[in-house]
Amino acid sequence: MRKLAAGNWKMNGSAAALAEVGALIAAHPAPACEMLLCPPATLIAQMAAAARSSALQVGGQDCHPKASGAHTGDVSAAMLKDAGASHVILGHSERRADHGETDALVQTKAEAALAAGLIAIVCLGETEAERDAGQTLDVIGRQLAGSVPQAATAQTLVIAYEPVWAIGTGRTPTLDQIAEVHAFLRARLTLRFGASAAQMRLLYGGSVKPSNAAEIFAVPHVDGALVGGASLKSADFGAIVAALSA
Numbered sequence: 001m002r003k004l005a006a007g008n009w010k011m012n013g014s015a016a017a018l019a020e021v022g023a024l025i026a027a028h029p030a031p032a033c034e035m036l037l038c039p040p041a042t043l044i045a046q047m048a049a050a051a052r053s054s055a056l057q058v059g060g061q062d063c064h065p066k067a068s069g070a071h072t073g074d075v076s077a078a079m080l081k082d083a084g085a086s087h088v089i090l091g092h093s094e095r096r097a098d099h100g101e102t103d104a105l106v107q108t109k110a111e112a113a114l115a116a117g118l119i120a121i122v123c124l125g126e127t128e129a130e131r132d133a134g135q136t137l138d139v140i141g142r143q144l145a146g147s148v149p150q151a152a153t154a155q156t157l158v159i160a161y162e163p164v165w166a167i168g169t170g171r172t173p174t175l176d177q178i179a180e181v182h183a184f185l186r187a188r189l190t191l192r193f194g195a196s197a198a199q200m201r202l203l204y205g206g207s208v209k210p211s212n213a214a215e216i217f218a219v220p221h222v223d224g225a226l227v228g229g230a231s232l233k234s235a236d237f238g239a240i241v242a243a244l245s246a
């Protein structure tokens with residue numbers, strides 16, 4: 001399996017920020033891992049054009065479950081694909097919190113992504129209160145069962161484990177805590193999808209940075225990272241790509 005370094009720019013970046021993309025492509029012409037940036041929807045087409053013929057792939061941060069129609073302000077999976085995206089992040093905790101996205105909605109979005117030929121990166125993660133209450137695996141198991149479509153395959157599905165309390169906070173779980181959740185995810189996916197689950201990529205996300213990337217990537221069943229803040233600077237994201245390629 002090729003590992004995946006995925007960057008989530010969130011609601012950051014303008015056309016001027018595309019210079020960072022040029023620097024990233026120049027510094028990493030042929031990384032051993034896959035390299036993906038998910039900018040705001042406004043930048044997908046421009047970033048995809050800048051990334052053409054390079055190792056960089058481009059993705060969206062959300063999509064609507066329907067392919068088209070009267071949904072003001074929304075973007076469909078087919079539109080993301082048309083703009084040059086290969087992946088889409090779905091069910092990020094910020095969307096679950098800010099937009100009330102449920103597991104069932106995330107699942108329909110993931111189905112739409114697969115139908116449009118996109119790879120779905122489905123995000124899961126417990127809140128700090130849920131971890132403190134000893135509910136982490138219950139929450140992750142429920143989100144996994146409810147958010148992942150039955151049609152998913154190792155080629156079309158990526159899971160990102162992102163503890164809500166680790167996103168943008170500089171705090172990370174212990175390596176043992178990451179290992180426990182990733183082993184649990186692999187076991188649950190194997191129960192549901194059989195042997196092919198061994199090839200499904202499981203990303204860790206939450207305050208990954210150049211200084212902690214190598215130790216996190218050494219944890220069993222960590223097949224890459226979903227990176228927020230550190231993906232905005234090509235040097236930092238490039239260092240994470242290099243750590244994953246080592």
Ligand code: PEP
Pocket residue numbers: 008162166167168169170205206207208226227228229230
């Ligand atoms: C994220 O938003 O997916 C994320 C992991 O953010 P950060 O790396 O900034 O914690």
